Amino acid sequence: MNKHPTRILILADLEGSSACWSYVASSFLTDEWARACLGMSQDVSSVVSALFDAGVASITIKDFHRTGYNLFADLIDARARIVSGYRQGPVPGVGNPANAQAVMFLGMHAASGSDGFLAHTLTSRIARLTVNARLLAEVELFAASLAPWGIRPIFFSGCPVACEQATAVIEHLDCFPIDKSSGPQSFDASAWRSALAQAAVKALSNSNAKPYQPVGPMEVSVTLREGKAAAVRLAHRWNFELAGEHIRLKADQMDQLYKSLIKLCYLTPLTENMLPLALMASNLRGRFGIMWARRRLRQLGCLS
Ligand SMILES: [Zn+2]
Numbered sequence: 001m002n003k004h005p006t007r008i009l010i011l012a013d014l015e016g017s018s019a020c021w022s023y024v025a026s027s028f029l030t031d032e033w034a035r036a037c038l039g040m041s042q043d044v045s046s047v048v049s050a051l052f053d054a055g056v057a058s059i060t061i062k063d064f065h066r067t068g069y070n071l072f073a074d075l076i077d078a079r080a081r082i083v084s085g086y087r088q089g090p091v092p093g094v095g096n097p098a099n100a101q102a103v104m105f106l107g108m109h110a111a112s113g114s115d116g117f118l119a120h121t122l123t124s125r126i127a128r129l130t131v132n133a134r135l136l137a138e139v140e141l142f143a144a145s146l147a148p149w150g151i152r153p154i155f156f157s158g159c160p161v162a163c164e165q166a167t168a169v170i171e172h173l174d175c176f177p178i179d180k181s182s183g184p185q186s187f188d189a190s191a192w193r194s195a196l197a198q199a200a201v202k203a204l205s206n207s208n209a210k211p212y213q214p215v216g217p218m219e220v221s222v223t224l225r226e227g228k229a230a231a232v233r234l235a236h237r238w239n240f241e242l243a244g245e246h247i248r249l250k251a252d253q254m255d256q257l258y259k260s261l262i263k264l265c266y267l268t269p270l271t272e273n274m275l276p277l278a279l280m281a282s283n284l285r286g287r288f289g290i291m292w293a294r295r296r297l298r299q300l301g302c303l304s
Pocket of ligand 1: 013014015064065066
């Protein structure tokens with residue numbers, strides 16, 4: 001008989017969570033975002049509680065939306081460890097995945113260039129990102145960055161397009177979709193949340209999923225929303241190859257590709273050189289943001 005994993009890592013995003021219904025709700029320091037943080041915290045909380053009830057011994061939650069500070073810790077079982085903000089490595093953003101055996105992805109979204117809900121890959125500045133002519137979803141980068149630790153991707157939740165993209169590349173991944181096509185009025189968040197938690201518990205029995213480590217060579221093409229001038233600027237900045245208006249990258253491993261994309265999307269040579277300081281500033285901004293969101297929700301009567 002297969003034993004369930006008892007040490008779980010959760011990567012949580014906002015776009016595919018239950019109270020994010022627009023781009024404004026995914027944007028820093030808006031009332032809609034504050035409400036979306038509350039919904040995301042409740043989603044994560046119900047999954048975490050159900051996993052502990054099912055016998056999971058340790059849970060680490062990595063908040064992966066924008067600043068990395070979108071969760072209200074007091075709404076989540078105190079036995080879980082929440083990692084807010086970003087760490088330099090060894091796993092980009094996550095830091096040390098420590099002793100996790102399996103990873104669950106919550107609140108995810110589809111890839112840039114597809115018609116999923118708030119679809120983007122790493123940043124909305126990327127209009128389209130392909131690897132060997134196929135759209136690349138973030139889940140592949142995250143799952144691949146955890147593979148060297150033997151961490152298996154077992155569960156994924158996001159819009160139906162995001163689920164389709166994830167299962168097309170990561171074999172045996174259990175999925176639970178969130179359908180936002182008919183709007184928030186007819187959406188029963190608490191029923192959806194309970195079903196999400198049940199599906200996550202069921203995924204503990206997913207013994208078929210293996211660490212995701214696709215093999216290269218990978219031919220990557222990045223198209224920026226801002227067009228050719230931006231592509232020329234970024235390609236020049238990092239000495240990347242340019243083909244027309246597309247930036248071309250080559251990689252043998254997906255975790256290697258992830259590192260190049262982080263440079264392209266988030267860094268300049270200056271911030272790369274002083275990364276610990278840049279991360280500290282970004283994490284401070286995130287801390288301030290979630291404090292603002294809590295105060296705003298109190299004013300709106302949504303939090304006590
Ligand atoms: Zn996000």
